[in-house]
Amino acid sequence: MKYRLNFLLVLFLLFSCFNLTALSDNSNIKSDVNKKKDIADKVLISFINGDYKAVRENLDETLLKLLSEDVLKATWEQTIAAFGAYKGLSDSIDEKIIMNYDVFYRKIYFENTTLNTVLSISKDDKVAGFQMLPIEQNKNVEYVDADYVDKSKFKEVDITFDDKILTGKLTIPVEADKKKTPVAILVHGSGPNDLDESIYYSKPFRDIAYGLSSKGIAVFRYNKRTYADHSINIDSFDINQETVYDAVEAVKLIKKLYPDKFKSFYVLGHSQGGYLMPRIAKLSKDADGFICLAGNARHILELMLEQTKYIAEVSDYSETEKQYSNVVLKQLKEQVDRVLNKEYSASTPADSLPMNINAKYWLSLQDYNPVKEFKNEKRPILFIQGGRDYQVTKTDFDLWKKGLNSKKNKFVFFDDLNHLMQSGTKKSTPKEYETKNFVDKKVINEIFNWIKTQNSKK
Secondary structure, eight states: OOOOOOGGGOOSOTTOTTOTTOOOOOGGGOOSHHHHHHHHHHHHHHHHHTOHHHHHTTBOHHHHHHOOHHHHHHHHHHHHHHHOSEEEEOSOOEEEEETTEEEEEEEEEESSOEEEEEEEEOTTSOEEEEEEEEOOOOTTSOOOOOTTOOGGGEEEEEEEOTTSSOEEEEEEEGGGGTSOEEEEEEEOOSSSOOTTOOBTTBOHHHHHHHHHHTTTOEEEEEOOHHHHOTTOOTTTOOHIIIIIHHHHHHHHHHHHHOTTTEEEEEEEEETHHHHTHHHHHHHOTTOOEEEEESOOSSOHHHHHHHHHHHHHHHSOOOHHHHHHHHHHHHHHHHHHHHHHTTOOOTTSOGGGSGGGOOHHHHHTTTTOOHHHHTTTOOSOEEEEEETTOSSSOHHHHHHHHHHHOSTTOEEEEETTBOTTSOBOSSOOOGGGGGSOOOOOHHHHHHHHHHHHHHHHTO
């Protein structure tokens, strides 16, 4: 039987910086958690029993617009058709605090598979997210590294930021005991990423860190603010607070902690991290160069629409799912156009904006043109793009190249790589990420050789 996620319950898009599938712990800020747990239980059991009216009574305004009783009914029927008869629910329920949401995880058993239900309850006691996802890899299972990793060539130390909230790891080559080495600081893509930028069974940032440090380059990677900081006020959070300021602080921190250890500093941004690299560069005077891996040159919202359409086109959806995806696309387009056409203000409510994200977040990106802002950058930049990437495409790579093509910059395009810099042969889809893969060795070598070349010029 063909295995695929049910589109109707994947309600948080890939580009959401508040994607509620991330896990983080904080037992001190739970508010009336028992009440919220009862709501999550009621909604889940009502959904299973076919009481869709009861489900809708507990949804927030955004989900009410998307999930009619007919859509909920079709979703359950298609889930049964895909995974076999319903067999029951797990007794245990995991609960996490993510941003201002209480998130409850409970396994649901079908004849042919087990899924994890994820219900996110808002501070207003409404269901803001409802997903059924594959069971993720056991966190206690040791991650087997790529064959280009040699752990005897480096050591790893824990680092804590000055705010005592963010933490990370610095991999230091053994040769750094005898001579100064370069160091790279890694900046995440969208979403509340951990320090490895883990997605299902893959850990791209660990691959890059261990791969480069095996060859003599130190690497610092850290947990992202939206993953580690539970005190964030999502009603006023902006993209600088999400990514830019912490990346700048990371460079300063490593230089402060190891003033005589490293010869040069490079900032590597993946996806959204690459998109924001011009802002990071402007505030990082200690950096000697920058690396953009699959960094978008266009506005996040342009790509969001593009991705959603792509996924709908390449997926084998039923007629009901196609109708639902059209509803989602229509609403998303209206919200995206509102932002891109500047038909909103700081007082516009979040439920009228993309992803239900506050106006301040989108205002922090208004008129931002990364290519234009990088025009006057005198330090070298390396751009690497994959040809199988559907999240950030060759269109973005060409925009970077057209606007910044000079002797100091280098542009590398690998036809066979996806958004995670992993090789493959078929058209990339979200399902590809469910299979463990490594950052391709040629990407590690390209970054290493480029940094080595920059250092030789000093």
